[in-house]
Amino acid sequence: MTKSAREDVIRCEGIWKIFGERSREAMDAIRNQGLSKQLIREKYDCVIGVQNASFTVGRGEIFCIMGLSGSGKSTLIRHINRLIEPTAGSIIIEGQNVNAMNARDLRALRAERIGMVFQSMALMPHRTVQENVGFSLEVRGLADAQRAKIAQAIEAVDLTGWEKKYPDELSGGMQQRVGLARAIAADPTILLMDEPFSALDPLIRKQLQTTFMELSAELHKTTVFITHDLDEAIRIGDRIAIMKDGVLVQIGTPEQIVTEPADDYVAEFVAGISKLDLVTAARIMQPLAQYEAANGPQNISAWSVARPEDKLNTLVDLAVGSDSPIRIEAEGRTVGVVTRRALLRGIQGREEVGTSAMETA
Amino acid sequence: MEEKTFDWLNPFASIDLGIGAWADGIKGWAISNRDLIQPLKIFFEGVIVRIEAALHAVPPVVMLILLTLIAWQAAGRRVAILVGCCLVLLGLLHPEAWGLAMTTLAIVTSSVLLCVLIGLPLGILAGKSDRFESFVRPVLDTMQTIPAFVYLVPVVMLIGIGNVSGVIVTIIFALPPLVRLTSLGIRSVNQSVVEAARAFGATPGQILFKVELPLATPTILAGLNQTIMLSLSMVVIASMISVKGLGNEVLRAMGRLDAGKAIVGGLGIVMLAIVLDRITQGLGRSGRERGHRHWWQTGPVGLITGLFARN
Incomplete structure (x- = not known):
C-alpha cells in the first residue's frame, strides 16, 4: 500500500556487464544478432557477468538480491556506486545518472550518500575501530568536526569502549559490526550490503541480522542486500530478486517468490522454505458460497475467525482449537473459508485445485 | 683492415656493429660536456661534506649512545645491547677506525637518502602501472648485474673522482631492491581494502597515502634494508x-698484501652493517607487533613521555 507512494531512490535500467577485452563488440553482437552466452565466449572470449538487469528500489525499502556464487550479484551491486562500469545500461540514483558523473561528483556521492558493507569486511588493519568508522568522513576532511557522528555509529552497533582497538583484536562478528558502523557513519541514504553476514557462523549471523533489522527500522535506509541464503533474504527483504547466471529471474515480495515461483529454478530454491510465516490466509481461502455449494449451509457464526492477511501460523493455532473450518473476515464481512485440507496443503506449499482465491477473485 | 669472408657457421666473427666504439663516443661526449654537470656535482659534494662533518663533529661516545638509543627505540632493548656491543667493538678495532667508519657512514647515508628520493616514487609508479613495471624491470636487472667496473669509468669521466662519483656508483647498485620491493608492497595490498576505500569516496591520492603506503610499509622497509646493505x-x-673511509683501508691493504689492515677495515664494515641492518629491520616490524602500542609509548621515548604523563 505504501509502495506506490514510495519514490524510487535507485533505478537500474537494462544493465549489461560483459567482461573481456572485446566487450563492446560482444555487446553489439548480442544486440544485433542475439548471440547466446556460449557463442559470446567462443567468438569474443568474453564472459557475461550481468545480463539486462532492471530494477528499482524505493525509499526505505530493503531489496534483497539472492543468488548462488558466480551468479553475478556482487558484480551487479558494484554498478550502483560505479565500482564497476556497466557495458550498457544506466543507474539512476535520486534522479542523477551515476554513469554521467565526473570523478569529483562520484566521490561525493560515494562518501555522502552511499555506505557499503563487504563480505570480506575490508577493514583497514592499520587503523583503529574509530579511524575505520570515520573513514568516509575523513576523506571529506570532516573526521574531527563530526566526532559525535562516529561515536553515534559505534554506539549503534554496540561497540562503545572498543574505539581504540585494532580490527585484528576483534572477533569476526565484531569486525563486521565495525563494517556496518563505517557504512552508516556518514548517514548515507543508501546502504549496499554485499553478503555482509555470509562469512560468519550461524549464531553470530542471526544476531547481526537482528542488529541490522533494528538499525534499519530505526534509520530507514534504502538498502540493497546481497545474499546467497534465501532464509536470510526472506527474513530481511521487503522484496527479493532471484539471480541466476547474470539474469534477474524473478523480482517480488517474499510471499510471491515462495508461492508463485517464476520457473523451476526458483521453485527448487523455495521448496525447502517454511511457508508458515510467509503465506497469508487470503492465498489459500475459498469463497464461502463455493464451500456451501459443496458442503451444504453452515452455521458460520460458531467458527473461528481470522483476517485475510493472517499468516498460516495463526491459522494453525486456530485450527488446533476447533474442528470447524476457519472463517476469514475483512471489514466485518465474511470473505472466505479456510478448510483444514487447504491449510495443510498451504503448509506443504501446494494449492488445492479449485480452491485458490486467485481463480475466483 | 684485413678482408674477412663471411662464414655462415660463425657469422658473429665477421659482423662488427661497433657498439664498443659507440659507447666510447658517449664517454667522449661526457668528457666534453663536463661543465654542465659541475654545478650539480658541487651541490652534492656540499651535501656529503656537511653530513660527514656532522658525523665527525659528534664525539664517538655521544654517537655511540645516540645510535644505541635509536636502536632501542626502533627495535627494542635486546637489539640495542647488540648494537652497543658492535659499536664498541668497531671503536676498539683500531684507533682510527671510528673516524673511518663515520666517513663511510656519511657516504652510505647520502646514497641511501638519494635512493629513497629516487626509488620510492619509481617503486610506487611501478606498483601502479604494469607497463612501467615491464619497462623498469630490465633496467633494474641491468643495474644489479652489470659489473661495477663497467660504469666506474664513464662516471669518473663525467664527474671526476671523489665522493659524488662514489655516491652515484653506489646508487646504481643499491637502488633496485627498493624499487622492486616498493612495487611489490603496493601490489600486494589487499585489493578489497582498496576497493572499500574507493567505495567510501577516497581520491587516488588518499588511497595511496592512507591505505596503500601504510599497508606496504613493512615491505618497503625490507627494501630499504636491502638498499642499505648493498x-x-x-x-x-x-x-x-x-672515496675515503673503511673501504679505502681494505683497498690499500689489498695493494700492500697487509692482511691485518684488511681485517680491520673489513670487520669495521661488518659491524656497521650489523648496526644499520638491525635498526632498519626493527623499523620494519610494525609497532603493533610489539603489543599494539604507538612508537612513542615504547623505548627511551616511552620512558620520557611516561615520566611526563605521570607528573
Whole structure:
C-alpha cells in the first residue's frame, strides 16, 4: 500500500556487464544478432557477468538480491556506486545518472550518500575501530568536526569502549559490526550490503541480522542486500530478486517468490522454505458460497475467525482449537473459508485445485 | 683492415656493429660536456661534506649512545645491547677506525637518502602501472648485474673522482631492491581494502597515502634494508674512485698484501652493517607487533613521555 507512494531512490535500467577485452563488440553482437552466452565466449572470449538487469528500489525499502556464487550479484551491486562500469545500461540514483558523473561528483556521492558493507569486511588493519568508522568522513576532511557522528555509529552497533582497538583484536562478528558502523557513519541514504553476514557462523549471523533489522527500522535506509541464503533474504527483504547466471529471474515480495515461483529454478530454491510465516490466509481461502455449494449451509457464526492477511501460523493455532473450518473476515464481512485440507496443503506449499482465491477473485 | 669472408657457421666473427666504439663516443661526449654537470656535482659534494662533518663533529661516545638509543627505540632493548656491543667493538678495532667508519657512514647515508628520493616514487609508479613495471624491470636487472667496473669509468669521466662519483656508483647498485620491493608492497595490498576505500569516496591520492603506503610499509622497509646493505657492500669498489673511509683501508691493504689492515677495515664494515641492518629491520616490524602500542609509548621515548604523563 505504501509502495506506490514510495519514490524510487535507485533505478537500474537494462544493465549489461560483459567482461573481456572485446566487450563492446560482444555487446553489439548480442544486440544485433542475439548471440547466446556460449557463442559470446567462443567468438569474443568474453564472459557475461550481468545480463539486462532492471530494477528499482524505493525509499526505505530493503531489496534483497539472492543468488548462488558466480551468479553475478556482487558484480551487479558494484554498478550502483560505479565500482564497476556497466557495458550498457544506466543507474539512476535520486534522479542523477551515476554513469554521467565526473570523478569529483562520484566521490561525493560515494562518501555522502552511499555506505557499503563487504563480505570480506575490508577493514583497514592499520587503523583503529574509530579511524575505520570515520573513514568516509575523513576523506571529506570532516573526521574531527563530526566526532559525535562516529561515536553515534559505534554506539549503534554496540561497540562503545572498543574505539581504540585494532580490527585484528576483534572477533569476526565484531569486525563486521565495525563494517556496518563505517557504512552508516556518514548517514548515507543508501546502504549496499554485499553478503555482509555470509562469512560468519550461524549464531553470530542471526544476531547481526537482528542488529541490522533494528538499525534499519530505526534509520530507514534504502538498502540493497546481497545474499546467497534465501532464509536470510526472506527474513530481511521487503522484496527479493532471484539471480541466476547474470539474469534477474524473478523480482517480488517474499510471499510471491515462495508461492508463485517464476520457473523451476526458483521453485527448487523455495521448496525447502517454511511457508508458515510467509503465506497469508487470503492465498489459500475459498469463497464461502463455493464451500456451501459443496458442503451444504453452515452455521458460520460458531467458527473461528481470522483476517485475510493472517499468516498460516495463526491459522494453525486456530485450527488446533476447533474442528470447524476457519472463517476469514475483512471489514466485518465474511470473505472466505479456510478448510483444514487447504491449510495443510498451504503448509506443504501446494494449492488445492479449485480452491485458490486467485481463480475466483 | 684485413678482408674477412663471411662464414655462415660463425657469422658473429665477421659482423662488427661497433657498439664498443659507440659507447666510447658517449664517454667522449661526457668528457666534453663536463661543465654542465659541475654545478650539480658541487651541490652534492656540499651535501656529503656537511653530513660527514656532522658525523665527525659528534664525539664517538655521544654517537655511540645516540645510535644505541635509536636502536632501542626502533627495535627494542635486546637489539640495542647488540648494537652497543658492535659499536664498541668497531671503536676498539683500531684507533682510527671510528673516524673511518663515520666517513663511510656519511657516504652510505647520502646514497641511501638519494635512493629513497629516487626509488620510492619509481617503486610506487611501478606498483601502479604494469607497463612501467615491464619497462623498469630490465633496467633494474641491468643495474644489479652489470659489473661495477663497467660504469666506474664513464662516471669518473663525467664527474671526476671523489665522493659524488662514489655516491652515484653506489646508487646504481643499491637502488633496485627498493624499487622492486616498493612495487611489490603496493601490489600486494589487499585489493578489497582498496576497493572499500574507493567505495567510501577516497581520491587516488588518499588511497595511496592512507591505505596503500601504510599497508606496504613493512615491505618497503625490507627494501630499504636491502638498499642499505648493498650500499655498504659497494664501499670497497667506491674507494677505487677515491672515496675515503673503511673501504679505502681494505683497498690499500689489498695493494700492500697487509692482511691485518684488511681485517680491520673489513670487520669495521661488518659491524656497521650489523648496526644499520638491525635498526632498519626493527623499523620494519610494525609497532603493533610489539603489543599494539604507538612508537612513542615504547623505548627511551616511552620512558620520557611516561615520566611526563605521570607528573
